[in-house]
Amino acid sequence: MPVVHTPAASSFRGVHRGLSSAAVAGLLLLAPSAALAQVVGPAGSVAPSYQPGIDVLHYEFALTLPDTGSRIEGLATVHVRRTAAVDTLRLDLLALDVSRVTVSGAPVNARRDSARIHIPLPPGSSDSLAIGVTYAGSPTDGLVISRDPEGRWQAFGDNFPDRGRHWLPTVDHPSDKATVRWIVDAPDALRVVSNGTLAEETPLGGDSSGRTRTIWSTTRPLPTYLMVIAAAPLAFVDLGRTACGLAESPGCVPQAVYLAAEVRDFAPGPFARAGDMVAYFSRLVAPYPYEKLAHLQTTTRFGGMENASAIFYSDRAFRQRSLGIGLVAHETAHQWFGNAVTEREWGHLWLSEGFATYFAQLWTEHDISDSAFRAGMEGIRRQVLGAAVVAERPVLDTTQRVYLELLNANSYQKGGFTLHMLRAVVGDSAFFRGVRRYYAAHVHGTALTDDLQAAMEAESGEQLGWFFDQWLRRPGFAELTIEWRHDRASRRLTLKVRQGGRFGSYRVPLDLDLVAPDGTARRVRVDIPASAESSIVVEDVAARPSRIVADPAVRVLGTVVVR
Numbered sequence: 001m002p003v004v005h006t007p008a009a010s011s012f013r014g015v016h017r018g019l020s021s022a023a024v025a026g027l028l029l030l031a032p033s034a035a036l037a038q039v040v041g042p043a044g045s046v047a048p049s050y051q052p053g054i055d056v057l058h059y060e061f062a063l064t065l066p067d068t069g070s071r072i073e074g075l076a077t078v079h080v081r082r083t084a085a086v087d088t089l090r091l092d093l094l095a096l097d098v099s100r101v102t103v104s105g106a107p108v109n110a111r112r113d114s115a116r117i118h119i120p121l122p123p124g125s126s127d128s129l130a131i132g133v134t135y136a137g138s139p140t141d142g143l144v145i146s147r148d149p150e151g152r153w154q155a156f157g158d159n160f161p162d163r164g165r166h167w168l169p170t171v172d173h174p175s176d177k178a179t180v181r182w183i184v185d186a187p188d189a190l191r192v193v194s195n196g197t198l199a200e201e202t203p204l205g206g207d208s209s210g211r212t213r214t215i216w217s218t219t220r221p222l223p224t225y226l227m228v229i230a231a232a233p234l235a236f237v238d239l240g241r242t243a244c245g246l247a248e249s250p251g252c253v254p255q256a257v258y259l260a261a262e263v264r265d266f267a268p269g270p271f272a273r274a275g276d277m278v279a280y281f282s283r284l285v286a287p288y289p290y291e292k293l294a295h296l297q298t299t300t301r302f303g304g305m306e307n308a309s310a311i312f313y314s315d316r317a318f319r320q321r322s323l324g325i326g327l328v329a330h331e332t333a334h335q336w337f338g339n340a341v342t343e344r345e346w347g348h349l350w351l352s353e354g355f356a357t358y359f360a361q362l363w364t365e366h367d368i369s370d371s372a373f374r375a376g377m378e379g380i381r382r383q384v385l386g387a388a389v390v391a392e393r394p395v396l397d398t399t400q401r402v403y404l405e406l407l408n409a410n411s412y413q414k415g416g417f418t419l420h421m422l423r424a425v426v427g428d429s430a431f432f433r434g435v436r437r438y439y440a441a442h443v444h445g446t447a448l449t450d451d452l453q454a455a456m457e458a459e460s461g462e463q464l465g466w467f468f469d470q471w472l473r474r475p476g477f478a479e480l481t482i483e484w485r486h487d488r489a490s491r492r493l494t495l496k497v498r499q500g501g502r503f504g505s506y507r508v509p510l511d512l513d514l515v516a517p518d519g520t521a522r523r524v525r526v527d528i529p530a531s532a533e534s535s536i537v538v539e540d541v542a543a544r545p546s547r548i549v550a551d552p553a554v555r556v557l558g559t560v561v562v563r
């Protein structure tokens, strides 16, 4: 999702129903059932919570896209494993017509309601079943079909957070990740780009001449909100083989930009450092988790959407040439955080957005300078302090049911700044070891905030419940007022700290620069307890400071007034 939360761009949303009626080549492709892809990592080791007893292992979506109009035809094959004796599989699918449902190849009487398909399963448990769903219709969201400004037909998936169910029958929840294979028949003029590896691009003959079948497949499981296709007349700009030896797969990470021909000269532009970014994050966190990384000009309603190995950016960002390197860094960081390690519940979205926000700043620190990084963190803190949602709701917001509302200053900026403070609390070394431990424990699976806390505690040797509670489970931020006096005879600096106004008291490690009359500064760290009033003595301060600068390194989320 975008660094800056842009409102939905209504001009790009929805289906252009004014197009001529769908003259669809009514060919429903009965693709051979794909062998279950090898699932790597511990995916599936945690019971999905959205649909207990069901674990989707693999989706295969065979889709026929029209030459014009918006009617699509699909055959979804859903490979599920039962982890308990469950007699019904409920697949989320809105509005589209379902004509046939099979279980292990045999037709079944499935019940349809406005939101789901209820599919009876044979008695049993601990088994794997292949469910086939044949369906068709004009999606009103999820797969967004439109004409580009040049009048060309195009379709882009845009599933976040739970809009995949508008066009794909799925267990549409981030707790259940699965591999995916896309078999897309589309007019030759369209280029089809998706998650994973391009397996096939075959011109079709006979009744389907003028059309091409494109197959993409992943070997890594994804949440449904990251499973997308682009089908559009996009030009291809090769960014080459990047981050060689730094990915999970042997070899390099091929990267490319797909964009409209008329803005082709915009590339590589903000993508010129895409290879360095993947290399940087690979070294900092873990090998790049996917097969390739594509960057696409699309109609996503978000400024950028981190779809696994195929990042979708807004059309406008290309046409106005406003797409910046910070957005590329944010969406690239998501490939590790959010994509490879996925928040198991929406209320923990900060594990995706907070990490992407902070790691984009770490890229700035690496690529530009410490001062640019500090300025970035100051900007993030300003946004937190000014955001109404921060004062009203905690970052861990498990009561919010309108998931798009979670794209807010809590998930992004406060989450990102919380990681920054955690780094200051446990130190650089333990922090990055903790990040790597957390990532390694959950790569290609899912995680909750407690998992991050456990990894950080293991690497730092400290109990961190106080930290996670005060920054993630309470609204607000610290508001400190510090009065000080110096006693020359005892060489003591005494601080009287007051807090606890609107948001209660915080335990805060605080750096102070004691600035001498000659301008030299001595930095001391004091540990401010979570109390409304506290008194702290700094020993061995010979001369009275001319002034005291609080939090010079921008490490405290809040306000500090020194008197």
Ligand SMILES: [Zn+2]
Pocket (backbone or CB within 6 Å): 001, 002, 003, 306, 330, 331, 334, 352, 353, 356
């Ligand atoms: Zn994001």
